[in-house]
Amino acid sequence: MLEEIMTKNKTNKFMLMGAAGLLSILIMIAVMAINHVTPFGNRNLLASDVGAQYSPFLTMLQHMLKTHTLSLYSFNVGIGSNLVALISYYLMSPFNLLLIFFKSSQVPIFITLVIILKIGLSAVAMNYFLQRHFETQSWATVLFANAYSLCGFVATNYFNLMWLDSLIWLPLIITGVDQLYRNRKFGMLFGWLSVSIITNYYLGYMTCIFVGLYAVYLVFANREETQSIKSTLKNAWSFIGKVLQIGILSALTSMVVLLPTALEMFKTAKVNTNQNLPWNQFGLDILTQLGMGGTNFNSHLVHAPTIYSSLFVALLVLFYFVHPAISRIYKRTALVMLLVLLLTMWITPLNLVWHMLQEPVGFPFRNVFFYSFFAVMLAFQVWQAGIRQITGKWRWLIPGGLIAALSVGFVAAKWGPKLTDGGIPIENVDTLVKLTINCGYVVVLTIVLFWLSKRVAQVVLVGMVAGELFANFYSGMHGFQFGNQANYERQYQKETMQFQPVANTSNLVRAISKNRNINVALQRYRNYNDSALFNFSDVSSYTSTLTVQDIDLLNNFGAYVRNARRVSNMGLVNPMSAILGAKYNVTTKGAVHRIPEYQGTGMTVPVAFTKVSGKQPFISDNLNDIMTSLDNKNTKFIMLPKVIDQVTDLKTRSRYHYQHVERIKINRTGKLYLDAQSYGINYGRTTVNGKPLYNFRKGTRRFYLIGHFRKGQTVIVKTRARDRTNKRIRFVMLNNQNIRKTLKQHPSAVIRKVGNDSHLQFKIKANSGQYYYLPIPIDSGWHATVNGKSVELKSVLGGLTAVPLTSGTNQVKLAYQAPGIKAGLLLSLLGLIGFGWLEFRNRKRS
Incomplete structure (x- = not known):
């Protein structure tokens, strides 16, 4: 009973x-x-952080699980990232x-x-x-x-x-x-x-x-x-x-x-x-x-x-x-x-x-x-x-x-x-x-x-x-910005096919993507994590685990930093992209074009290269310093056209109360860039020959293509700035031919992934005293050997990696182990032992 x-x-x-x-x-x-949300309708929940972060990261995790390539490091998040924090935070x-x-x-x-x-x-x-x-x-x-x-x-x-x-x-x-x-x-x-x-x-x-x-x-x-x-x-x-x-x-x-x-x-x-x-x-x-x-x-x-x-x-x-x-x-x-x-x-x-x-x-x-x-x-x-x-x-x-x-x-x-x-x-x-x-x-x-x-x-x-x-x-759920699931599936398949030439292969190669096909299926999607979504390597990222080092580094290269969690490849010019190991540009419609300046992912560099800070206020100065360190001839890589500035104090309450009318005389046919420091100008009040500039957040650091002009043309830029002298901005033209020629003089290796992104290896010939510059973030988790001998990695350009080489052929291997994981495992074992001891004592007393 x-x-x-x-x-x-x-x-x-x-x-x-x-x-x-x-x-x-x-x-x-x-x-x-x-609400017609999938699978009960044709809407999906890809709004806010779901669309911007969870969906791309879940898709990345799914790919790792299905292909048995689960790793604690990935080049599909930003410029390369330790995944432990991202996994524990999101996945x-x-x-x-x-x-x-x-x-x-x-x-x-x-x-x-x-x-x-x-x-x-x-x-x-x-x-x-x-x-x-x-x-x-x-x-x-x-x-x-x-x-x-x-x-x-x-x-x-x-x-x-x-x-x-x-x-x-x-x-x-x-x-x-x-x-x-x-x-x-x-x-x-x-x-x-x-x-x-x-x-x-x-x-x-x-x-x-x-x-x-x-x-x-x-x-x-x-x-x-x-x-x-x-x-x-x-x-x-x-x-x-x-x-x-x-x-x-x-x-x-x-x-x-x-x-x-x-x-x-x-x-x-x-x-x-x-x-x-x-x-x-x-x-x-x-x-x-x-x-x-x-x-x-x-x-x-x-x-x-x-x-x-x-x-x-x-x-x-x-x-x-x-x-x-x-x-x-x-x-x-x-x-x-x-x-x-x-x-x-x-x-x-x-x-x-x-x-x-x-x-x-x-x-x-x-x-x-x-x-x-x-x-x-x-x-x-x-x-x-x-x-x-x-x-x-x-x-x-x-x-x-x-x-x-x-x-x-x-x-x-x-x-x-x-x-x-x-x-x-x-x-x-x-x-x-x-x-x-x-x-x-x-x-x-x-x-x-x-x-x-x-x-x-x-x-x-x-x-x-x-x-x-x-x-x-x-x-x-009122006001939710639903996505369209049928469109999403269709556009996802389309973009996957478009990204096939640049998808994560056995070699470390990046692509700077502007592809926006998936955006028609979603509301207010900004593509920060497309590399995680479509399994390729870029530099953009939107995550709460983004490091200060990576943000500053990419910003110094010209990438647009919206806040402490978001960095976009917008602003990266071809030479900078190539130096970061990007082989391809992907257009908004999905067309894939090789970057002319790309010679390989990384290159052999002299000691002078390792001394470049990469932290100049102007992005063009960072590019010039990098190229000058690779060239022992007085080659010109950037040019500053003549500018006549007319200033008016509008006497408004706005911090950007000085109106500047800049008359720029083009002395060489080519592309003209605006190089603006932080708190430089109010982009929303900036026009080029009467046409409004893209409206970035005011005061953000930018390296922006104004347009292509012929020699002898005059370009009129009207803008608002904080100071009368307008020293926080400059106008720049690049000598891409000299840049390509100089980069070509420095041999590159094919960086191969062994199993997953946590293991890299390559072979390169070098002279005594040279380094191999690798466009991956310096991290204490990376351990390198050259010809079987452990070497100490060097931080270059404000947070990237250089491997010291020996004279002759160098067989280089790198392996990543997340810092703290061994000590964490030991502490976890101590915790289990401590619990076991308490449980034993408790049962003994009972």
Whole structure:
């Protein structure tokens, strides 16, 4: 009999978990189908970071998995990149292994399906937690699990699919904390916390903070009413200490990923925080997030914390504090926990602690799902205690208070002070309509909770809450810039064929691509990561793991740097491209042309070349220094035409208040370039012979082709600058014939890849004292041998690589090993050993 009961309970447990996951999946399918998102329609989710970063990187990973060329280094990201940080930041989700079942052109379909799958599994995990934490198998666990899996954080950030894994692990981790508190077993906490940190170290770090807060909450919520704080902490020190131990061991076990990732991320530009940030992060506009439609895609970069987890949950959380069956100690502790979670988002320094002391660039309050988790937990506790035990006056006062809060929030968002970050307001289309719907919903919900029969109320609640979660998610997708999946597949196949001549082969060769065919299928796509998408080597990149060295290096060569995460090949002239190892130019329509200056990837160079800093203020000076170091004759490589400058001070408030009219006399037929330093000119106010110049961001460093002119022509450039002398810009013409001739004098080798991008080898003849210049970023992970003997690589041109050669034939081999990976593996083993020792001691004591 007992065995039958246990079997039945186990069946009910899994049925409830399955129902929770299925309901989330059905709601998500409905949302995607109504929005015609692939595979339920012809739209895809390739907007924002999904199109710019996740899709290209997932496609790159898929290619590596299918061709068995998985590597920790790739020339398909920027000018060459250690992939450990990129993989751990974007690609560590175990669900990405499902990519092998899709074609490259179907990656957008995979993205939709994996988002739905992760949200469904979040509901399963939350349902498991609720059953274990409250020791119940109530049907209501299905409803509350969905309030978590479809909370405001998910409805706003679902397309940041790398974050969704953390919502699956969180309920399992907190179940582990409960297990440690109740019966001193810590295997579950250790295992799932380690998984959380490894699969997404960023949200894994936040999860560790929340685990600490939750452990303290457990201690104080379960203390005796008369027990002092000091006594409580003393009695619970063993538990808190064990939580700290497990947290440290989990972090230690994750070091095989964390350490090499940290060493690489320290090289990025994310080291300084804006000192002028406001002390508070949001205002009363946060109250809009209690209800449906508080935010959508138009405000996804700047908004108040998305604390939504259904109005049903919000109402029950308020009832929590007046419920007669819930003790005062529980109420006080819960209130403190909620306030801590809210205040640490509101107060800027504390919010920065959650975000690793870095101000989020868009997608703010990435820790808000912890609030939703805790709110759902409290709401379910009220449900378990019996919602109809609430006394008469509170049945209307609490809903009335929620309606008042919603009203204040929508009014504040529409007409009150806006968010402090850049003065960008929350998007609230049809504010009055949204407010009316939310308030009406609260009234109907109150009637259902208190005045319908229980059986009818249960059926109605399922429909109402599911409908509410659907409506909020659907509203959250308003303004999304969908791509066209049919066009994407067609253009992807077309571009793949066009890139075949330059696709990643067994040799290291780059192509400077301007191909824009794929753009017709997407909105606002900027092609930064096309090399990852189509499997070839370029120099452009858009990633949070871009190093400062690579940004500065490419900018000194003329590449356009938009910010600390984006660098584009726009601005690279043929000679600079050739020096960076680019053999081909790919036009906007996909035509492939060989770069005339290209003689090979790298070349033998004299000692003088290794002394060129490559850090001159003018890009043309960097080119001239490089070419002069390769030539011992006084050859001219750049020419500066005569310029007559007429200046007018417009006396405006703009920093660029000097208007310059430059008359340039062309003394040689050829191409004329504008070479502008940082803060040089306002491109939006610049014209060439009356025609507007391409409107770059004002003040950015540029090396830009103005046009092709004949000898004797006069070119008139009208522009705005910061200073009267206009010393930050110059006009340049290149002597490409002399450049080609000089480059040809320096022999090049065929750089072969051995298996993948982590291993290179080549053979070259050299004279004594020469180096082989390799256009790959200098990195301590590269180890080189020449004729079997280890050699020390030299940094040249501000961050590229030179290999010292010997007289005669040189057999050169290079191998890459991510810095810190061996030490990280050792630390991970120590973490596992430490856990094993704790587990052994625990079992021995038991």
